[in-house]
Amino acid sequence: MSASDLDSLPQTLRLKSHPSARDRCTSAVTFSPGTILLSVPALVTVLLPAQKGHRCDACNRQPQNQSLKRCTGCASYWYCDTICQNVHWKTQHRKMCKDYNLYYASSRFQNLQAHERMDALLLSTLCARMSQLELGRDSSISTFLSLLPGPIEIDPPSICGRYSISADQIKSLYSRFGNNNFSMHSHFNVFGHGIFPLASRLFNHSCMPNAAVKYILSPSQLVRMEIVALRQIMPDEEICIPYIDPALLQTRAQIFELTYGFNCNCTSCTFLGILGRIPDPPKNDPELQNLTNMLEEFVRNMGEISVLQTGQSRGFPSQLLCVFHETFLGDLSEKFSASSHEGPYDIALKAGTTLTALYRLIYPSNYPQIGIHLLEMAKTAWNQWMQANSDDEAPKALALQALTLARGILTVFGSEGDEHNGPLLEIQTLGHLLQRRDRHSGTET
Ligand SMILES: C[S@@+](CC[C@H](N)C(=O)[O-])C[C@H]1O[C@@H](n2cnc3c(N)ncnc32)[C@H](O)[C@@H]1O
Numbered sequence: 001m002s003a004s005d006l007d008s009l010p011q012t013l014r015l016k017s018h019p020s021a022r023d024r025c026t027s028a029v030t031f032s033p034g035t036i037l038l039s040v041p042a043l044v045t046v047l048l049p050a051q052k053g054h055r056c057d058a059c060n061r062q063p064q065n066q067s068l069k070r071c072t073g074c075a076s077y078w079y080c081d082t083i084c085q086n087v088h089w090k091t092q093h094r095k096m097c098k099d100y101n102l103y104y105a106s107s108r109f110q111n112l113q114a115h116e117r118m119d120a121l122l123l124s125t126l127c128a129r130m131s132q133l134e135l136g137r138d139s140s141i142s143t144f145l146s147l148l149p150g151p152i153e154i155d156p157p158s159i160c161g162r163y164s165i166s167a168d169q170i171k172s173l174y175s176r177f178g179n180n181n182f183s184m185h186s187h188f189n190v191f192g193h194g195i196f197p198l199a200s201r202l203f204n205h206s207c208m209p210n211a212a213v214k215y216i217l218s219p220s221q222l223v224r225m226e227i228v229a230l231r232q233i234m235p236d237e238e239i240c241i242p243y244i245d246p247a248l249l250q251t252r253a254q255i256f257e258l259t260y261g262f263n264c265n266c267t268s269c270t271f272l273g274i275l276g277r278i279p280d281p282p283k284n285d286p287e288l289q290n291l292t293n294m295l296e297e298f299v300r301n302m303g304e305i306s307v308l309q310t311g312q313s314r315g316f317p318s319q320l321l322c323v324f325h326e327t328f329l330g331d332l333s334e335k336f337s338a339s340s341h342e343g344p345y346d347i348a349l350k351a352g353t354t355l356t357a358l359y360r361l362i363y364p365s366n367y368p369q370i371g372i373h374l375l376e377m378a379k380t381a382w383n384q385w386m387q388a389n390s391d392d393e394a395p396k397a398l399a400l401q402a403l404t405l406a407r408g409i410l411t412v413f414g415s416e417g418d419e420h421n422g423p424l425l426e427i428q429t430l431g432h433l434l435q436r437r438d439r440h441s442g443t444e445t
């Protein structure tokens with residue numbers, strides 16, 4: 001491959017060999033939590049169908065107080081303004097515009113499943129981009145072609161537009177899709193799929209990652225991916241990101257094998273491997289109550305570092321094994337979501353407290369999902385405080401405590417996605433309300 005993409009690697013990162021994953025990215029320095037380890041622009045992106053017309057097809061932002069303008073050629077692509085339209089036209093759309101509507105309506109596209117359609121559009125866009133650049137001479141495309149192919153060979157879908165790219169080259173591009181491409185999100189809601197070759201080349205997976213991925217949306221620019229340190233990373237430590245949600249405790253091994261072609265041997269997988277088969281959680285209330293009490297107490301005494309991060313299973317109470325059953329987490333989240341907005345708030349807060357303990361066990365510290373959950377807990381406790389008739393100030397104290405923890409975690413992750421309505425803004429607003437509002441008079445004190 002052209003070495004240029006790796007030549008532009010920040011001096012703080014090193015690529016070293018890995019026994020089974022070819023290479024691994026290590027740190028050359030000590031990174032503190034919240035440091036941006038890498039920032040790279042997308043090679044190409046495609047919006048989810050539900051986002052079309054709501055986000056700009058070039059910069060992927062959701063503009064406020066401004067309507068998007070349609071491409072006058074195909075009327076199927078939307079832009080903030082002529083700057084975004086020109087960027088997109090020059091980098092990819094020119095080669096697809098004329099054929100897009102016929103292709104989209106064709107049975108060869110309509111017969112595809114939703115995820116295959118996203119792949120077909122991303123592959124078409126990648127080919128359009130390649131044919132507008134000099135084939136193979138662009139460092140990002142060379143990097144993409146140097147990525148490890150996925151474990152299963154699948155025929156590529158037929159694509160939109162005509163390019164001087166051979167069927168073999170298209171096959172070769174598509175063989176890298178399943179295990180290298182990214183779902184992009186803004187405030188933890190997925191809005192599209194994107195290709196970021198250098199990030200794919202560098203970062204292996206861990207279920208206890210020390211870094212996480214976020215997306216920066218800016219006017220007139222393609223989306224940027226940033227890799228953020230979740231904790232202190234020491235020199236020579238491998239930097240890993242999560243490819244999928246580590247909370248998929250039972251199904252993740254199969255996903256790694258089928259989609260990515262590896263067996264994960266991170267501390268979390270080692271821990272679960274030693275403990276063996278995960279039993280079903282109890283169904284009846286008293287037993288469930290005992291279990292949740294035990295889990296919360298275990299996590300309270302666990303300290304900052306989870307046992308799934310140390311991989312040390314000695315002393316882990318066997319009665320707690322069933323909390324790793326995916327149905328346990330699923331049932332708790334359902335219970336919390338069902339009553340966190342409209343109540344009964346005490347039921348939501350009880351399920352939410354157990355869920356916080358479970359998250360602290362299965363995710364590394366500062367993992368953004370814990371922060372998002374704590375923010376929801378703070379909002380629920382606020383709702384309870386607003387609704388209560390008594391002088392009980394406990395919900396307010398809980399809201400403040402959850403908000404402080406959420407702020408700490410989400411500040412490490414930093415700003416990302418759309419510039420409006422993000423969790424950091426919600427934290428600021430709720431913090432302001434909690435500090436200044438008197439529940440009884442509804443006035444600021
Ligand atoms: C996005 S690439 C990661 C970069 C890769 N190490 C390289 O040298 O290009 C994804 C592929 O890397 C390998 N991989 C990633 N994480 C791994 C892990 N934790 N253990 C073993 N292999 C891994 C798998 O082959 C996977 O399909």
